[in-house]
Amino acid sequence: MSTSQTPGHRDIVPITDESIRLGQFLKLAGLADSGAQAREMLEDGLVAVNGEPEERRGRQLRRADLVTVDLPAGEVRAVVG
Template sequence: MDTVEISDDVIRLGQFLKLANLAESGAQARDLVADGEVSVNGEVDTRRGRQLHRGDVVEVDAPTGRRGATVG
């Protein structure tokens, strides 16, 4: 699993999905979150605006398998 560095102390889930290349666009990030296909630290989260902190693990259920990244 890759670690994706952020410049601030926190980042919103929707932004992180794009930054980590787990979503191709903001619209896709919104759909993934709304459909319950995104988990943070092992728990499904449907809040696109959730604030992530360093060390949080984000995973996405994709058609090609589960992919993820750690906030760094």
């Protein structure tokens, strides 16, 4: 995984449109290296949006949504900015 975040750290990741799909956001935020890895993370139940488990890559995120990924090293969070 390419993320350089410290577990528990929260980054604000800016987007250019009003919304972004969750799979795209995972890559943009550096939480997944590829779409395939994002899909696997979602299928494995490692991703939550605003505290709720999420499995849909196409879930539309908007500014201020909080995405949490449960990694072996600890939780990593990113906010849609």
